[in-house]
Amino acid sequence: MTNKLSDRINNLPVSATLAMAAKARELKENGIDIIGLSLGEPDFNTPDFIKKAAIQAIDDNYNSYTPVDGYVDLKKSICNKFKRDNGLDYKPNQIVVSTGAKQSIANAVQVLINPGDDVLLVAPYWVSYSAIVTLAEGNSIEIRSDILSDFKITPKQLEDSITEKTKLVIINSPNNPSGSVYSEKEYLALAEVLEKYPKIFILSDEIYEHINYGIPHFSFAKIPSMFERTITVNGLAKAFAMTGWRIGYIGAPKWIAKACTKMQGQITSGANCIAQRATIAALEAPVSKIKYMVDEFKERRKLIIELLKEINGVKLNQPQGAFYVFPDISSFFGKTLKGKKINNASEFAIYLLEEAHVATVTGDAFGSPNNIRISYAASKQEIKKAITRISKALTH
């Protein structure tokens, strides 16, 4: 039958992270012992104090439609969080609560980007940024970084990428997929460039804020000259092990927040009532309550780096945050392993899935064709087993 779908959906790539996770799930259901290191999803349970708040919300009959931009008391908690953790002074009318940080990003891009506008993405970047920009009919312009620069860009690279058409820059620290963290000094240097181009907006995705192993987290909007031009995105999924609860939020200039609310009001309405009540408990708790998860991720980072370093041909740096490693595996391109020729990162990831039964994600999806992403949001035992299998599959 002729394809009757719109060009918009026909041209939209499938999310590579979700596709790999689905493939791994399917193989598992068919009895194959797959180790899933593709999805960025903490393997912890949501902390009990948050679960209790959700149960209380159900008992208190929170069941009605919620305000499109979020409950007022939740927005106040978000303002307090921004002040406490980031030194940012947002008012409740600058906050919009969404069904996950992904929706917050999509809202912001939809309300700012006209067809033909350029959006600068720092490669490697999270898979959905480019698809979200495409949906808004904008152009994704990549600024490339690699393992030698710790996957960070210089002020000069930023400046060289700016044109008359540039409307938005998306930055992300700690970064998915590289784990890089920008210091305050590095962000100040990028801001110095942006100060010369007052028409450019900045979307700062800070969803991995708390999964940080050293360099203090710095919010881009903290730079006074950037505050009125920055949309700060955050959410609950990663730090609070709440991926399925689907709560994200932004702090933004009032007029952008209002536009995002209008957009959301036509598409999903307000986020889930129970999850919003639970979010208040999560954000009002001291950050120390979730430290045990970060400490565990830190140990896993050490473990996975030690194990991967033993494999010839795998080039690694030391990520400073998030729970991914992003090795350069280009030395395998052109080689034949166990009778299979590897031409690129996608074929490499498929090879690992088929031969080692370990699910990872190709770097192509993140704008870095020499790499693959491996999530270490899995138990130490699984990490050990996975890397042992990968090592075996890559040894001639």
Ligand code: GLU
């Ligand atoms: N952000 C996570 C990841 O990159 C979750 C999957 C997704 O939404 O892409 O794996």
